[in-house]
Amino acid sequence: MDSALGPIIGIDLGTTHSSVGVFESGTVRLLPNVHDELLTPSAVAFDQASGRMLVGRAAKDIVALDPTLGALCFKRRIGSAHAYAVGPHQLSATELSAYVLDSLRGDAERALRRSVNRCVISVPAYFAEPQRMATRQAAAVAGLVVERLINEPTAAALAHGMVARSAESTFMVFDLGGGTLDVCIMELFDGVLQVKGVAGESQLGGEDFTAALAALALGRAHIAAESLSLKETVTLHRRVELLKRKLSRWPSAELVVPGREVTLVISAEEADTAYAPLLERLATPCRSALRGAGVAARDLNEVLLVGGATRMPCVQRHVRRLLDRPPTLQADPELTVARGATLHAGMCAMDAALEDRVITDVASHSLGVQVAQLIGTRLVSGRFFPIVERGTVLPASRSEVFGTVERNQHTIVLRVFEGEAREVKDNVLLGELSIDGVPPGNARNVVEVTFTYDLSGILEVQSRLLETEQLCAKLLARDGRTLQRQELEQAQARITQLKMDPAERPAYRELLARANVLWADLVGDDRRALGDAMRDFEAAMATRTPRVFSAAEAVLRSACEHFETGERW
Ligand code: ADP
Ligand code: MG
Numbered sequence: 339m340d341s342a343l344g345p346i347i348g349i350d351l352g353t354t355h356s357s358v359g360v361f362e363s364g365t366v367r368l369l370p371n372v373h374d375e376l377l378t379p380s381a382v383a384f385d386q387a388s389g390r391m392l393v394g395r396a397a398k399d400i401v402a403l404d405p406t407l408g409a410l411c412f413k414r415r416i417g418s419a420h421a422y423a424v425g426p427h428q429l430s431a432t433e434l435s436a437y438v439l440d441s442l443r444g445d446a447e448r449a450l451r452r453s454v455n456r457c458v459i460s461v462p463a464y465f466a467e468p469q470r471m472a473t474r475q476a477a478a479v480a481g482l483v484v485e486r487l488i489n490e491p492t493a494a495a496l497a498h499g500m501v502a503r504s505a506e507s508t509f510m511v512f513d514l515g516g517g518t519l520d521v522c523i524m525e526l527f528d529g530v531l532q533v534k535g536v537a538g539e540s541q542l543g544g545e546d547f548t549a550a551l552a553a554l555a556l557g558r559a560h561i562a563a564e565s566l567s568l569k570e571t572v573t574l575h576r577r578v579e580l581l582k583r584k585l586s587r588w589p590s591a592e593l594v595v596p597g598r599e600v601t602l603v604i605s606a607e608e609a610d611t612a613y614a615p616l617l618e619r620l621a622t623p624c625r626s627a628l629r630g631a632g633v634a635a636r637d638l639n640e641v642l643l644v645g646g647a648t649r650m651p652c653v654q655r656h657v658r659r660l661l662d663r664p665p666t667l668q669a670d671p672e673l674t675v676a677r678g679a680t681l682h683a684g685m686c687a688m689d690a691a692l693e694d695r696v697i698t699d700v701a702s703h704s705l706g707v708q709v710a711q712l713i714g715t716r717l718v719s720g721r722f723f724p725i726v727e728r729g730t731v732l733p734a735s736r737s738e739v740f741g742t743v744e745r746n747q748h749t750i751v752l753r754v755f756e757g758e759a760r761e762v763k764d765n766v767l768l769g770e771l772s773i774d775g776v777p778p779g780n781a782r783n784v785v786e787v788t789f790t791y792d793l794s795g796i797l798e799v800q801s802r803l804l805e806t807e808q809l810c811a812k813l814l815a816r817d818g819r820t821l822q823r824q825e826l827e828q829a830q831a832r833i834t835q836l837k838m839d840p841a842e843r844p845a846y847r848e849l850l851a852r853a854n855v856l857w858a859d860l861v862g863d864d865r866r867a868l869g870d871a872m873r874d875f876e877a878a879m880a881t882r883t884p885r886v887f888s889a890a891e892a893v894l895r896s897a898c899e900h901f902e903t904g905e906r907w
Contacts, residue, residue: 346456346485346687347446348680350493350673351435351473353413354516354545355646356380357676358442360450361684366497366677369449371441376673378445382437383408384425391424393441402572409434411517414540417472432472436479443480457482458683460675463489463522463536467703467756467766470795485686487795491522492531493678494644498668500526508534508633509640512624512657512665514647515672517543521623523631523638528889532729535631537623544582544647546616551585551604552578554612555593559600570597585609586649610652617656624660641665646672704728705789705797708753708762710743717743722755722762725789726797735790739804741782749774750785754799754814768797769814777805796825846879846891853894856901864901871897 348366350357355377359368371378373395383397384390384407392400392408401408409422412431421428439459446454461473470487477484488496491511500509506527513520519542523535552574556563566574573596581604584591590605610617628635643665647653657665668674706724710717726736742750750773757765776784783804790798800811813826853872860868871894878890 344452344454344456345450346458346683347443347454348676348678348683349439349442349457349459350490350676350679351413351438351459351461352380352515352675353411353518353543354380355672356438356442357673358446359676359680359683360446361680361687366680366684368673368676368680369446371445372448376676378438378442379410380413380435380438381408381410382412382424382429382434384427386425391427391437393437402575403568414517416476417469432476433479435473435476439477439480439482443482455481455483456485458486458488458679458686459484460490460493460679461487462518462520462538463491463533464520464538465702486682488679488682489522489533490520490675490678491524491533491536491644493675493682494642495524495526495531495678496681497674497678498642498666500531507639508631508637509642510624510627510638510661511642511644512648513644513675514620514653515543515645516545516647517541519543519620519623521627523627523633525631534633535627535629537626537630539619539623542616542619544645544650547613547647547650548575548579548582550612550616551582551609554609555581555595555602555604558602558604559595559598561595561598561600566597573597582609582650586651606651613650613652617652620653620656621660624657635661635663638663643667644671644674701726701728701730701732701734701791703756704758705754705756705768705791707740707787708755709740719743720762722757722760722765725787726791728758730791732791735788737786737788739783739786741780742776742784743781745781746778747781748776748778750776750801752787752799752801754797769799769812771799771801771810771812773801773803773810775806775808776803849891849894849898850875852898856898860901868897868901 345360348359348361357368357376357378359366361367368376370376371394378394379398381394381397381401383392383400385392385396385400386407397408398410401410406423407425409424409429412422412434415431416435418431421430422434424434443454443457457477459473459477461470465473473487474484490513494511494513495509500507508523508525511520511522511524513522519539521537522533525532525534553563555574555578563571577593577596581591581593585604585606588606590603593602593604594600595602638661641657641661641663643654643657648667648671654665654667704724705726706722708719709721709723710719711721723738725738726734730736752771752773753762754768754770755762755765756768759765773785786802786804788800788802790800795815797814798811799814800809802809850872853868857865857868857872875890875894
């Protein structure tokens with residue numbers, strides 16, 4: 339999708355591989371890197387010859403020969419203070435990610451022949467705020483504004499066409515990548531995707547299968563791993579990776595052990611035996627995700643396999659046995675998340691009207707305010723009162739009414755926190771809003787506080803003094819950033835739209851006006867049928883719940899179309 343601001347690219351910033359795409363003419367187009375590949379290794383290294391930083395395959399090759407010159411798998415530590423030695427530099431995982439993002443942006447610019455500065459990035463569903471914030475920071479360093487972060491399983495479900503099918507369903511996304519296993523239980527209801535439970539193994543992925551296969555090969559050839567030179571080890575690793583991929587398709591394949599003139603024929607069956615301890619470890623995350631979601635395996639409607647390592651038949655068979663159902667395979671499972679992120683980028687670029695119909699996220703943590711509670715006769719301060727609770731479908735707008743601590747208190751300071759702890763001191767302070775002019779008298783039901791939270795991580799806190807109707811509002815970034823002016827204006831427009839009575843929205847007013855004209859034209863059963871659809875639509879809007887009124891809207895629209903064109907209703 340293009341606009342004056344340029345295209346929005348979709349990025350899968352993976353643990354071992356990353357990809358980038360753009361939504362064009364109604365479809366996802368993944369964009370190749372300089373080697374004409376759709377997957378770029380998430381590797382960064384220092385090139386001693388040129389003194390420059392390299393990203394991707396060249397970087398991965400450098401690290402293989404000298405691990406002190408670069409870094410791999412740093413996504414695991416994004417948002418932490420850990421420093422990686424990259425030649426003469428000390429870099430954080432956030433800085434390393436910025437190099438990868440910059441390289442992907444360059445690839446996109448080359449393919450699209452124009453500058454790119456907006457993106458959607460996918461992140462694991464279990465990423466907490468500091469990791470999400472670090473991802474945004476990395477993008478900013480790479481010159482990219484993050485329009486939205488999307489959860490990886492949500493992206494996978496979008497790419498799989500889950501939302502378009504719009505049936506209700508509960509499904510599992512099983513993502514086995516190069517270095518991690520992420521399992522997520524999701525629910526689709528009325529076009530809304532919700533994360534119900536997540537679990538994972540941060541140290542289990544395709545690379546471990548490669549290592550197990552290498553150990554098997556060395557054992558078969560009676561070669562001690564230590565006896566190989568560094569160069570031979572690197573070559574062996576590359577050949578074993580190839581062997582692993584061949585065994586995903588053929589019953590057996592050959593491996594020439596480097597440095598020795600030994601050719602081994604290894605069967606898939608033999609490899610599966612070597613993989614057995616790794617396969618055993620797939621069960622625990624599946625069980626904990628199901629338990630977290632309160633769902634039994636037999637209640638799953640579908641199991642979606644994502645990630646390059648799910649190409650292995652033994653993984654497919656093991657998942658099938660674990661969950662007692664055949665899983666759904668993806669054509670290119672390592673590209674599924676990138677496709678979903680790109681689809682989402684396309685949706686972002688489209689008409690804002692789409693936004694409230696395709697809601698694809700839930701609040702990952704609760705947001706609320708500090709209150710004092712009366713316990714017996716004692717007033718206990720510093721308690722957390724959640725307003726938007728964890729798991730709330732976003733965007734959302736929620737209100738609560740509070741009193742003052744003292745009867746004649748003139749000022750109220752609202753302190754806004756994020757977290758789950760009962761004591762605010764254990765949660766994260768996002769900001770404060772000071773309300774002056776509180777009228778004297780009654781201490782109960784003094785102020786209504788409304789939290790409006792959109793998908794970009796910006797929270798609007800608004801207070802309304804019930805007696806004087808005096809309003810006061812402030813925008814807070816959930817990661818505690820200071821918002822830029824343009825960002826503030828855009829967020830304000832979106833939030834106003836969210837809070838606006840749906841009946842006031844131009845698109846809905848136009849729909850009702852159109853229905854009114856038709857109603858005047860019709861008589862009898864037709865008029866009654868249209869009148870019912872109009873009444874349902876008005877009632878649905880009064881609920882101010884997007885997923886309720888978008889359903890009623892669809893009914894009314896098709897009724898109008900029917901009566902205008904005379905087709906079956
Ligand atoms: P991530 O998203 O974690 O970066 P990917 O989804 O790109 O990871 O998956 C990478 C892993 O998939 C690697 O370990 C790679 O060896 C493995 N892989 C890719 N293709 C195949 C295949 N045909 N057979 C077996 N493993 C494969
Ligand atoms: Mg991936």
